[in-house]
Amino acid sequence: MRLRRTTVLIAIMSISAVLIADGHLSGILADSPRSQATELANLAGRLGIEIVTADPVFPIATAHGAIEGRSADPDEIERFAAIFASEFRRYPAALMRKTNLKRVVLCSELNFAAQRRTVIPDFDHDTLYYDVGRGSYDETYVRKVIHHEFYHLIDFCDDGMLYEDAAWAALNPAGFEYGSGGRNAQDMGGTSLLTDKFPGFLNHYSTTGVEEDKAEIFANLIVAPEYVAARIRTDRTVESKSKRMKELMANFCPSIDAGFWPDSK
Ligand SMILES: [Zn+2]
Known part of the structure; x- marks a missing residue:
């Protein structure tokens, strides 16, 4: 199966809900004493991506079905953010540019075409969605999932082919x-x-x-x-x-x- 990339990006996030590329943050993490906010803001700034931690907009229509989800519990975001930051920190900004990744959305109750998913790479909007609750009982699993799904973006971007090699x-x-x-x-x-x-x-x-x-x-x-x-x-x-x-x-x-x-x- 060959996927076609659309070049249209839709601005789906309010500014208060995202970490923007200069590292600015205002969102639920900003108020938490155990906050991963600074860590995430620094990471977003270095990689040139947005990391959405609150009020994600759903549903998102894609060529292959609708993405659904909702805001995650702040404590779950906090736990996931610590793991996410320590894993995504490994990547250079050059790799983000190569994959065109623009945005990471941390949410819960993530669904694609009515099927529950832990992660969804949205090729249409250059966005990765992570369900911060599912699988959180196994930290090693979460760490692998973070890289596994990001690799699907890489795999798609390197030759436009995902399901054939x-x-x-x-x-x-x-x-x-x-x-x-x-x-x-x-x-x-x-x-x-x-x-x-x-x-x-x-x-x-x-x-x-x-x-x-x-x-x-x-x-x-x-x-x-x-x-x-x-x-x-x-x-x-x-x-x-x-x-x-x-x-x-x-x-x-x-x-x-x-x-x-x-x-x-
Ligand atoms: Zn996979």
Whole structure:
């Protein structure tokens, strides 16, 4: 499936609800004594993006269905913001420009086309939506999701193709065919747990589609580098995919060089 990018951006946020690029903040976090506000404001300023923490506007119409959600509880925002800032801080501003990411919206009860989602990359409006409550019981999962979904934006921007990558698929064991896509495994227990049960893949979720396979390699190279390194020692396919991912990223954005990837030792 090929997605078409629209170039029309819709201004959907009131100024009081966003962190704007110069680091200004006025929103629910501004009043919190435990506030991540300064951290988020600095991050937004450095990356040149908006981070929306209050009063997000819904629904958002996209070419593929409506995005729905609502304002999140300030305490949930606070918890998520700490994790989000520590993960997004890894990225250079150059990567934001390459992906055209303009805005990150932190919200709750996130839905896409009436299906509950943890994260939605909105290619039509250069926006990433994060449900700050779902999955918050597992911090490592949240950290991976942050990178996994951002990678979908990268994957789309590098060649306009999300659901096809013949060169990547050719790295798979002979005869392997991907499943029916990540959406059909969203609620399957254990689908994203790291395991060596699927040779050539990091987990079950990676087997559901080439786009999920790539996003899982990307996210785990950042959040679980020791696990990936251990798999590489016995799995040539995982090794090839890790190498290919680093090549793809360096080609897409030269700032993502060897120094970007966390040490696996
Ligand atoms: Zn995904």
